[in-house]
Amino acid sequence: MKVLGYDFFCRPARLVAKELLGKIFVRKLRGKTFMGRVVETEAYLGSKDPASHACKGLTKRNSVMFGKPGVSYIYLCYGFHYMMNVVTEKEGVAGAVLLRGVEPLKGLGNKATNGPGKIAGAFKLGKKDNRLLLAKKNGLYFAEDGYKSFKIVKTGRIGIKQGQDLPLRYYIEGSKYVSKLKSNY
DNA sequence: TTACCGATCGCA
DNA sequence: GCGATCGGTAAA
Numbered sequence: 001m002k003v004l005g006y007d008f009f010c011r012p013a014r015l016v017a018k019e020l021l022g023k024i025f026v027r028k029l030r031g032k033t034f035m036g037r038v039v040e041t042e043a044y045l046g047s048k049d050p051a052s053h054a055c056k057g058l059t060k061r062n063s064v065m066f067g068k069p070g071v072s073y074i075y076l077c078y079g080f081h082y083m084m085n086v087v088t089e090k091e092g093v094a095g096a097v098l099l100r101g102v103e104p105l106k107g108l109g110n111k112a113t114n115g116p117g118k119i120a121g122a123f124k125l126g127k128k129d130n131r132l133l134l135a136k137k138n139g140l141y142f143a144e145d146g147y148k149s150f151k152i153v154k155t156g157r158i159g160i161k162q163g164q165d166l167p168l169r170y171y172i173e174g175s176k177y178v179s180k181l182k183s184n185y
Numbered sequence: 186t187t188a189c190c191g192a193t194c195g196c197a
Numbered sequence: 198g199c200g201a202t203c204g205g206t207a208a209a
Contacts, residue, residue: 061205079203081193117193160192
């Protein structure tokens with residue numbers, strides 16, 4: 001399996017969000033390996049995107065979104081849930097892709113992974129994992145295994161109050177592991 | 186230093 | 198439908 005690196009993430013967020021579908025998210029921690037197939041993502045942009053943390057310019061929290069692509073951006077939301085993002089775009093341009101749904105492949109038992117908070121929980125991601133370069137040596141990365149027999153659906157984003165109309169959410173049609181939030185699409 | 190509130194989830 | 202509960206951010 002080929003590990004996705006700098007070149008993959010150094011592109012527009014919407015493109016990375018779309019192409020990350022079907023890829024494998026790998027996390028190694030204390031000898032255990034967690035793996036899941038990405039089935040749902042959302043892109044977050046910079047100043048143009050009212051829902052993005054980066055829309056109001058650079059701050060301490062979102063500075064990683066302006067940094068090097070292929071780095072994790074994990075933060076606590078609502079005081080309970082961590083969200084796993086990957087930084088995209090070249091250095092200096094804000095952009096990230098949020099992982100919203102994953103199909104369990106290995107090491108996840110019966111844990112639900114159909115939602116951003118659940119994914120972080122199942123993969124044991126926390127603030128320690130923020131700003132980590134996604135690479136094999138860090139035990140946190142995405143890999144490509146040639147899986148591509150699926151249909152991609154593009155819709156407005158969900159779970160946010162600003163910029164919902166922007167069609168930046170992508171998911172694999174028919175997957176059981178796409179997140180289900182309120183009146184879904 | 187304080188007040189506000191959010192890219193959520195699970196239970197009623 | 199609602200409450201849980203934390204940390205970043207802006208205002209004072």
